[in-house]
Amino acid sequence: MLAILIIVPLIAAALLALLMRKLNSRLVGYVALTASIITLLLILGSFLNQSQVQSINWFSIGSYSLQISTLTAPLNMILLLLVGIMTPLIITYSIGFMHVRSEQSRYYFELCLFAAAMMLFAISADFITMFIAWELLGITSYLLIGFWYHNYGAAGAARKAITTILIGDMMMLAAILIIWSTYGTFSFSVILQQAGFHSAAMSAALTLIMFAAFTKSAQFPFHEWLPDAMKGPTPVSAFLHSSTMVKAGVFIVAVLLPLFAAYNMLHILLIFGIITAALGITNALAETNIKRVLAYSTLEDLGLMFVALGTGSLISAMLLLIVQTFYKALLFMSAGSIISVNGNEEDLRRLQNSAKYPSIFIPTVIAVASLAGIFPLSGFFGKAAVAASASASIPVYITLVIIAFASNIYIFRWLFMPLRRKNIASKTAQGLVHATIPRSMKISMYVLALLVLVGAIAYLYLPVYLLSYNPQPIIIGPVEVMISLALFAVALAIAYYAFYLKDYVIFPTGSLHKLLHNSEMTNDFYSYMARLCGIAGGVIESFDIAVYGFIKGAAHDVGSFAEMLKGIEDGSTRTYIAALVIGLAFILIIIIL
CATH class of the missing domain: 4.10.270 (Myosin, subunit A)
Known part of the structure; x- marks a missing residue:
């Protein structure tokens, strides 16, 4: 069953590669969509076989056989299900978004490979299987980010991403070799049993794994490739930032969390998570590109996931990982739709009123409200759980409250800017008086909006589902609800006045702008x-x-x-x-x- 999960999207990719020039440009999307739906059905069926391990002999060296091993443990199944749900939604959205784009066969071929790699990563039972999927993720993300390779910006963003990721690949490979030389096994379950036995070799390996995870999940100081990845197609951005590659680093740390706790490394995860979240917020407050604001928002989300892991709270990290998948994908799809009706304009200062398109505006408001952590939407439970997990430390808790308030400010700024009547539209957008959104794009947005609305159910069932991991219980009480509503009310009032009614304070200038938009300084440092x-x-x-x-x-x-x-x-x-x-x-x- 597990092998078929990976084979179906691979067969679709092979079919698209073989018939790349023969299939109708619209038909290729439906081939990929059919494969993704079949895979999702297989994933739902595999929930009946929990914690099942399957191995396939790859090759032998002497008496040792190298195997590809997969596992359907609860943690693995959560990520697998998220990828399984998001893949058909992304492909459905792409059918409408890419209908006028060239090279669709190559696009869906790369997308199917990317999905197969992520599914293999999700159910990996050992380091060898994980590393194969880890490498495939890097290669396919490079291809998708640089899909429009004739665009210098896209090609440069792809090179930047793969260069950063390769640094992590080398660290991960070194860690795997250290673990093999120390324990003589690649199995996660066997290695986790060694949590009570400390060794300098394992400490070094965990340090390498941690920084390798930082490169994949765009944590400081490896975070700058993620905003540049917005040069790829919008559906790729939605897929990349919701349930796929950027979650890989978070997931591998979650799998090995008992080891990080045993070696007293959780505080490092916490510190880097807070730094990354802060950098994401400051840059989002000063950014003018509609997609890059969401990219910096993803940095904040990923940073908060590492904060949750740094507090030792597996439930908080996984809850935020789940709910962020839906609202972030919906935000990117909304951004893609707004860009489409504005003649591919991405500057917030030149976008026209999106409220006159209810099919765009309503899902957008739902996603924004969820990201802002408004009760009782799913985003509230994800972010409140992270704050609750850090409540034992007053400084960390206050820092997270400040981060939550700032995130409300920038996302309401993102929402209100296209609504301003003072925006000067581009000439292309001025000609799109009656622009329409393809039905397939609307379907994906509506389904995601529904998932955002009902995603709070995960808060009720996740602790039970992850009971075998002995997780710390998370209780969200009236205090968290009151804080959330207070932050929402104040941030909404400030954002409405500053970013909708008035023109000033919209984009900081001078020294303040340089301080907030510190990605330029970071890139200058890297260049130096x-x-x-x-x-x-x-x-x-x-x-x-x-x-x-x-x-x-x-x-x-x-x-x-x-x-x-x-x-x-x-x-x-x-x-x-x-x-x-x-x-x-x-x-x-x-x-x-």
Whole structure:
């Protein structure tokens, strides 16, 4: 059953690759959609076989057989189900969004591969299977982010993403080798049993795994590739930021959470999570691109997930992971629809009133309200659970409340900006007086809006479903509800006045803008470090050339001397006697002196 889950999207990808130039451009989307629906049905059927392990022998080295192992434990099934639900919704949205785009067959081929890689990652039972899926995720995300490779920005964003991810790949590979040399196994379950036995090797491996997870989940200081990934198609952004690759780092840390707790590394996760969330918020407050604001919002969400893991709360992290999947995908789909009716304009200052499109505006408001953590929407329970998990530390709790308030400000700013009558539309948008949204895009948005509304059910059932992991209980009481409503009311009033009624304070300028939009400083720092590495590389290369030249010259001199000595060997007895006498005389001189 588990093998079929991966095979179905792979077969669809192979079919699309073989018939890439023969299939109708619209038909390719339905081929991918059919495969994704079949896969979702198989996933739902696999819930009947909980905690089942399946292994396939890959190859053998001596007496050891390397296996591809999969597992249907509760944690694995949560991520698998999210990917299974999101894949057909993303493809359905893409059928409408990509209907005028070129190279659709390649797009759906890459999308199916990406989904298959994520599903394999979700049900991995050991490091080998996980690493194969980990690498496939990196490759396919590179292809999807750079899908419009003829656009220099998209190509550059893809290179930036794969470069950052490759750093994590090397760290993950090193960690796997350390674990194998220490324990002689790749199995997660066997390694987790060693949580009570500390070793320096495992500590080093966990450190490498943690930073590898940071590269995949865009945590500081590896976060800047994520906003640039917005150069890809909007459905890719929705998929990437909701249930797929950016969740991979969070998930692998969640799987190994007992080890991180045993080695006293949770506080590191907490610190990096808070830093990343803060960076996401400050940049979102100053950003003008409708998709990049949501990208920085994803940084905040991912940071909060690591904060939850840093407090040791598996339930809080997974609850936020679940609810964020739905509201973030809906926000990106809403952004894509707004962009479409505005002639592909992405600048918040030039977007026209989206309220005149109820099919866009209503789902957008639902998603915004959920991200803002308004009770009783699913987003409230996800973010309140994270805050509740950190309530034992007053400074951390206050920090999370400030983060929640700031996130309300930027998302209401994001909502109100396109509603302003003062916005100056682009010439292309001015010509789209009666723009329409394809039905397939509306269907995906409506389904996601429904999932956002009912997603709070996860708060009730998740603790029971994850009972085998002995999770810390999370209780959200009236205090959290009152704080949420107070933050919502104040932020809404400020945002409505500042970003809708007035023109000032909309986009900070000068020093304040540079402080908030610190991604520019981060990129400048990376560029500076790259130049330093280039200079260091040049110095090392010059040293290598000098050493090589010296060795080559010495070898040439020795060869020349050998050729000279070779001329002495002429077969003449007189020459040999003369050489012997000269040699003896030279030795005597050395002895006497």
